[in-house]
Amino acid sequence: MALRRPMIAGNWKMNGSAELAKELFKKFTAKLENDSAEVVLCPPSIYIESVRQQLEANKAQLNGALVRMGAQNVSQHNFGAYTGEISAKMLNDAGCQYVIVGHSERRRMYGETSAIVADKFAAAQKAGLTPILCVGESGPAREARRTFEVIAEELDVVIEKNGTLAFDNAIIAYEPLWAVGTGKSATPEQAQEVHAFIRSRLSEVSPFIGEKIRILYGGSVTPSNAADLFSQPDVDGGLIGGASLNSTEFLSLCSIAMSS
Numbered sequence: 484m485a486l487r488r489p490m491i492a493g494n495w496k497m498n499g500s501a502e503l504a505k506e507l508f509k510k511f512t513a514k515l516e517n518d519s520a521e522v523v524l525c526p527p528s529i530y531i532e533s534v535r536q537q538l539e540a541n542k543a544q545l546n547g548a549l550v551r552m553g554a555q556n557v558s559q560h561n562f563g564a565y566t567g568e569i570s571a572k573m574l575n576d577a578g579c580q581y582v583i584v585g586h587s588e589r590r591r592m593y594g595e596t597s598a599i600v601a602d603k604f605a606a607a608q609k610a611g612l613t614p615i616l617c618v619g620e621s622g623p624a625r626e627a628r629r630t631f632e633v634i635a636e637e638l639d640v641v642i643e644k645n646g647t648l649a650f651d652n653a654i655i656a657y658e659p660l661w662a663v664g665t666g667k668s669a670t671p672e673q674a675q676e677v678h679a680f681i682r683s684r685l686s687e688v689s690p691f692i693g694e695k696i697r698i699l700y701g702g703s704v705t706p707s708n709a710a711d712l713f714s715q716p717d718v719d720g721g722l723i724g725g726a727s728l729n730s731t732e733f734l735s736l737c738s739i740a741m742s743s
């Protein structure tokens with residue numbers, strides 16, 4: 484077993500259906516044969532309950548595979564007059580263990596600042612969820628050699644609010660904006676360089692957490708580039724968008740993570 488158990492998280496975004504979950508589980512039960520990687524499904528909130536029910540119904544046939552539920556977003560507030568929002572406790576009640584916070588699509592299209600993301604991270608943990616914190620630079624920022632600066636800023640705001648020790652119960656996903664949904668993945672070397680930077684930043688305060696935290700790569704991961712990405716020393720699996728909607732591809736990514 485690797486030092487850190489690899490994780491494959493499927494972020495369906497605003498895609499998929501209850502049927503997709505059925506198809507996935509049909510393939511999972513035939514092929515997911517061990518617990519050497521953790522698999523997280525993050526469907527749209529409205530499907531969390533039905534996907535979780537299918538997970539329960541198929542548990543006996545999953546051969547020990549670790550499949551868990553996650554959500555794509557959470558409110559930073561505990562309860563109240565926030566129309567359309569879902570609290571961390573509600574996600575926990577619905578059977579989620581994980582929640583994505585700070586995805587670039589939410590930062591960019593819904594005005595989520597790093598300060599809001601830090602609050603969401605805190606709200607998730609308070610309700611017993613593990614946040615999957617997304618960070619990543621834009622194409623122009625990379626061209627201007629500002630990658631580390633952007634990542635450090637996004638991380639530091641969360642660290643300042645929550646403390647480094649909060650990362651004992653968190654996952655980080657490095658998702659360069661120029662690679663998300665573009666078909667142009669980061670190279671394994673580019674991913675490794677940023678993952679090592681993130682790990683060293685956390686290690687400065689806590690070598691234990693730096694060593695332990697799982698850092699996923701996200702951005703145009705497919706079965707054809709996953710093995711090279713996941714075999715990098717600081718890449719602990721992937722946060723998968725498009726390929727999580729194809730049950731054959733997603734299962735294949737799970738198998739690659741299990742053997743990485």
Ligand SMILES: O=C(CO)COP(=O)(O)O
Pocket residue numbers: 494586658662663664665666701702703704722723724725726
């Ligand atoms: O945004 C992503 C996962 O959160 C990545 O999306 P793609 O895998 O479609 O590039």
